[in-house]
Amino acid sequence: MDRVDLLAHFPPGFTPRPEQARLLASLADAIAEALDDPTAPRVFVVEAPPGIGKSHIAMALARWSGDAYLLTSQKLLQDQYEREFGADLQLVKGRDNYLCERYPEARVPTSRGMCRRPRGPLCQCPYARAKAAALAGPIFCTNTSYFATLRHWRADQLRKRRLLIIDEAHNLEAQLVSVFTVAFPPELTKAWFGGPLPRLDAAEAYRALMREHLERLDGQLEALTRALEVMRPSGVPPETFLSIPPSRAEQELMVERESLETALARVRFFVDAEDREWVVRYPPEPGATLELVPLTVASTARELLGESADFVVLSSAYLGHRSALAECFGLEEAAVRSLASDSPFPLAQRRIDYRPVGALSKTSLARLEPALFTEVAAILDAHPHEKGLIHAPSYAAGRRLVADLAGRGPAFSRRLIWVESAQAKTRALDQHRAAATPTVLVSPSLREGVDLPDDFLRFQVVTKMPYPDLGDPWTAARRARDPRWYALETAxxxxxxxxxxxxxADDHGLTYVLDRQFERFLAHYRALLPPWFLDAVRAAMRARYPEASSECEDSG
Ligand code: SF4
Structure with a gap:
């Protein structure tokens, strides 16, 4: 068997921790076996608790391969890779993240740059250069959505590489679902269909409707291209016109053309994918966006994972049993090998304090909110000098919580930073980090992708169990198809x-759990949780129910 030495490729300047070294040794064995035996698994699942340093493991793998796609789930994480390992990788983001260099004064994104205008020049912009460098370089680093889009619609550009690494892979299904979702925001349906689309019962009915419109929409795309051509006043030579940054009206037309192009690609995919199940998401409010959402991504994931590289590494804190993962991504279970690490951090540094106020659900929430809010206030009182994070049940419940706490006095209101939307995250996090006072973030959307080490987070509160929202038709349909999927997503x-x-290793933070559903979940789905999490759960239950602890021990 060929020896694979991944440790030799550990990012320079860093010393591998014991858990990193162990995982890399197991991965090296698994790769060596696959090199030797064409029937051995080629998809490796790496699960390691936060703090192990999974990005260093990913970089060691990528550097060993010398020929890798390295995907992150969010642009924020992509930036983190760039900061830490910039010299080793070539990073590319979507077109809109770069500015056209032909208009240095005007801040025109490359999606509306000079080359995108009628008779625009062939040119190499920051985006094109970044993409070319990534395509030619040994480590092509980008975000998963961009890669999946390119992979599906421009497969010729992405040759098969030796290794594909997908970081934060617990998001892969949701990201693929969103890449293939066809969305019709109201302002665009007005332009494309003359008004809102009808409310039809099933995706099949929309397929027939879309088929009827495809030809007309193609015509509309041509009309937009023609409209862009006549933006140049007669008598003005193209060179002079191009040298002036595009007007607002021209940019709007360019955006419209791009939206229609993108939508048409997805509509075609939807119309042709008759063999797949689709879900209609069309909220009842007037002016809502209609979305046609693929129920599962098994076939697209199988293609992505099978054709992008010889070996695939899916990395996350926790992905669940490989049988569930294989099913979700259309793989044979035997084609997947799981490698997991325990937590190196003592329990005392990552305690759970279980303080149930009741079993929170959609129906019980209103009744239990007063007790929930009082408990959160007591927790804030118990940490007067520390920064923290409150995971709110939803945006609506979070607003009520913040209003309630603010009503309890300025000592509370001064500390709270309410994160009112996913877009407001970065600003809120900066504010929290910069504040010298013991600020507390409140949000339903900071469960992941957020790094708040040391004094930035000494306590956090899980108010309600994070069950995915069954009010969303896709989630409800996915659960109806596979109830185990729903439980695993919650886990x-x-x-x-x-x-x-x-x-x-030197960090510590306390997690409060206030929802009695936590206990119910454990009773049914303990097997879906990783051992290092269950260690903390056992200690929390012993503290909560000292009299029953021997029973708990017996039942594991
Ligand atoms: S290729 Fe050239 S013209 Fe086009 S957006 Fe980039 S810099 Fe501008």
Missing amino acids: KALVQAYGRSCRH
Whole structure:
């Protein structure tokens, strides 16, 4: 068997920790076996709790391969890779993240740059250069959505590489679903269909409708191209016109053309994918966006994972049993090998304090909110000098919580930073980090992708169990198809939230859980949670029910 030495490729300047070294040794064995035996698994699942340093493991693998795609789930994480390992990788983001260099004064994104205008020049812009460098370089680093889009619609550009690494792979299904979703926001349906689309019962009915419109929409795309051509006043030579940055009206037309192009590609995919199940998401409010959402991504994931590289590494804090993962991504279970690491951090540094106020659900929430809010206030009182994070049940419940706490006095209101939307995250996090006072973030969307080490987070509160929202038709349909999927998504979300508390060997943070559903979940789905999380759960239950602890021990 060929020896594979991944440790020799550990990013320079860093010393591997014992858990990293162990995981890399297991991965090296697994790769060596696959090199030797064409029937051995080629998809490796690497699960390690937050704080182990999975990005260093990913970089060691990528550097060993010398020929890798390295995908992150969010642009924020992509930036983190660039900061830490910039010299080793070639990073590319979507077109809109770069500015056209032909208009240095005007801040025109490359998606509306000079080359995108009628008779625009052939040119190499920052985006094109970054993409070319990534395509030619040994480590092509980008975000998963961009890669999946390119892979599906421009497969010729992405040759098969030796290795594909997908970081934060617990998000892969959701990201693929969103890449293939066809969305019709109201302002665009007005332009494309003359008004809102009808409310039809099933995706099949929309397929027939879309088929009827395809030809007309193609015509509309041509009309937009013609409209762009006549933006140049007669008598003005193209060179002079191109030298002036595009007007607002021209940019709007370019955006419209791009939206229609993108939508048409997805509509075609939807119309042709008759063999797949689709879900209609069309909220009842007037002016809502209609979305046609693929129920599963098994076939697209199988293609992505099978054709992008010889070996695939899926990395996350927790992904669940490989049988569930294989099913979700259309793989044979035997083609997947799982490698997991325990937590190196002592329990005392990552404790759970279980303080149930009741079993929270959609129906019980209103009744239990007063008790929930009082408990959160007591927790804030118990940590007067420390920064923290409150995971709210939803945006609406979070607003009520913040209003209630603010009503309890300025000592509370001064500390709270309410994160009112996913877009407001970065600003809120900066504010929290910069504040010298013991600020507390409140949000339903900070369970993952957020690094708040040391004094930035000494306590956090899981108010409600993070069950995915069954009010969303896709989630409801996915659960109806596979109830185990729903439980596993909840387990993954819980583990992600817990993972905010202790970020490295010298860190510590306390996690409060206030929902009695936690106990019910454990009773049914203990097997879906990783051992390092269950260690903390056992200690929390012993503290909560000292008299029953021997029974708990017996039942494991
Ligand atoms: S290729 Fe050239 S013209 Fe086009 S967006 Fe980039 S810099 Fe501008």
